[in-house]
Amino acid sequence: MVETPPVVSVLDTYEKLAEVYDAVTDVPGYSQWMKIFIDLIEAHDRPGDRLLDLGCGTGKSSVVFNDLGYQTTGVDISPAMIKIAREKKEMSSIDFVVGDLCDLPDFPEMFDAATAAGEQFHYLDDAAALRSALRSVRSRLRPGGLLVFELNTAGTFATLCAAPAVRRGSGSVVVLDGTASAPFAPGSCVEVAMDSFTEATDGMWRHVETRHPHRHFPHDEVAAALSASGFELVTVYGIQGGKLHEGLDEQNDLKSFYVARTPEATG
């Protein structure tokens, strides 16, 4: 009999990954990557400085946004990730809230912009879930507010499924290995197995194994979901060789960056 592995939720995954998350993301260029989100907000008429960092994790993205002059609130589904964020001294001026981006909590004010830095939307099962997440985000943005989020391209998922990838940081080694139920095709689901090895102070290495269920969203589905949830798609960018360009090459770009806006109030 073939055993079916239990379904993992994004919450289970990050509750387990939390204690090693900062170590495994201690890689060169992390802050520079986060700055792309702010550069895109600034390039599209920065609507204001109240920023909601969706899927903020342990606050690594939030602190970069905050330091770049945005009054940042971080929200994340994982209490363990939020607990770590709240314990960091350098993040004492940032509000961190536990919440699901598909059903965001109420906040005292509307936000001028929202970011999703990480693979948050890939954890959603289908286009209907993507639409409801985007609707939830839209409800927390003021008219004329901006949303900037990144997604993996079809090419990146295909590469992850073709062979394991090894990423080395200072004091960490991460192996990522994607499996699709059939050869990867755009719009399909991939489970990414992540083996994180982190060096402890006693010189021993710790191994944490997590599974990340991801769904690829082709550009047409993203554009349709944005429109159905009341956003205007402003521009999509692709990134290749570290350089951002307008438009998207699903096969050769590493990731896409979407910039979307809520309509201005009329009357």
Ligand SMILES: C[S@@+](CC[C@H](N)C(=O)[O-])C[C@H]1O[C@@H](n2cnc3c(N)ncnc32)[C@H](O)[C@@H]1O
């Ligand atoms: C790759 S981490 C990125 C964390 C952070 N933005 C950073 O740059 O370090 C993805 C985060 O998204 C969170 N996440 C995924 N799905 C979510 C959801 N539906 N609602 C809220 N947070 C979610 C996870 O718990 C995790 O902390």
